[in-house]
Amino acid sequence: MHLRLRQFGAACVLAFAISSVAHAQQDEEKTPLGKKMSAMNTAFKAVGRQIDDPSKNANTLEQLAIIETNAKAALTLEPEKQSKIPAAEQAKFKAGYQAGMKEFIATVQKLQVSIKAGKNAEAVATYDEMKGMQREGHKEYRIKKAGAPPGGN
Ligand code: HEM
Structure with missing residues (x-):
């Protein structure tokens, strides 16, 4: 025994x-960018679970601050894919990535305004827009890993 x-x-x-x-x-x-994305992912999922619940707005704002900080850091980093495409296409790729990330940050800020105003229904619509941005951003700028769903995380 x-x-x-x-x-x-x-x-x-x-x-x-x-x-x-x-x-x-x-x-x-x-990658360094992947780590920022993972932090965004955890906070983004938490927001998704409670975005329609006004009693959770204080915590939703905390999660949005995490997303904003990490998205701003992501803006300064280079996707792994950039060095793997032809040199002549890299400047356009970089500009496109940064424009996509800036648009995403602006949308996070729009969401913060809606939540602060207690407009949760408006916030839900913006959250759905952000899911689309995530999908597009991944389709365009992320290396496709074998077996991974397109645009998924
Ligand atoms: C709600 C928004 C988003 C979430 C939750 C999210 C989440 C993630 C996750 C979980 C990963 C994988 C990290 C890993 O384990 O390596 C990732 C990777 C990546 N994401 Fe996002 N993402 C979002 C938006 C975006 C946007 C808007 C863009 C581009 C404009 C983008 C570009 C990338 C890139 C390029 C990678 C690969 C990392 C690298 O190349 O080093 N993501 N993202």
Whole structure:
């Protein structure tokens, strides 16, 4: 019995170690831009769960501030795809990416105005617009990973 417990304990420690390493590796695979995107993603999902609920507006504004900060940082970073396309196309790619990100930031700010005014129905429509921007931004500027759905996250 004692032995079994010890074996179980050892198995747990091992499982924990393996999962920690896997997690760290996943994070290391992310580009600097990918890390900003992941932070945006967590906050964006939280906003989506409560955008129509005025009693959650204070927290929604906190999440929007996280999205705004990370989107502004993303604006200064270069998508991984940029260096992989022909040199002659890179300036246009960069300008397009930055324009898309600026439009996205402006939309986050529009959403903040709606939430501060308690206009949650208006905010829901803007949130849907942002999903479209995410889809378009990914289709255009993100490297397509094998097996990943187009534009998905
Ligand atoms: C609601 C808005 C958005 C969300 C929640 C979001 C989320 C994400 C997520 C989860 C990733 C994968 C990160 C990783 O694990 O590596 C990603 C990658 C990426 N996203 Fe977004 N995204 C949004 C909007 C946009 C927009 C508007 C653009 C472009 C104008 C964009 C461009 C990219 C690019 C280029 C990558 C690949 C990272 C790299 O090249 O280094 N995203 N995004």
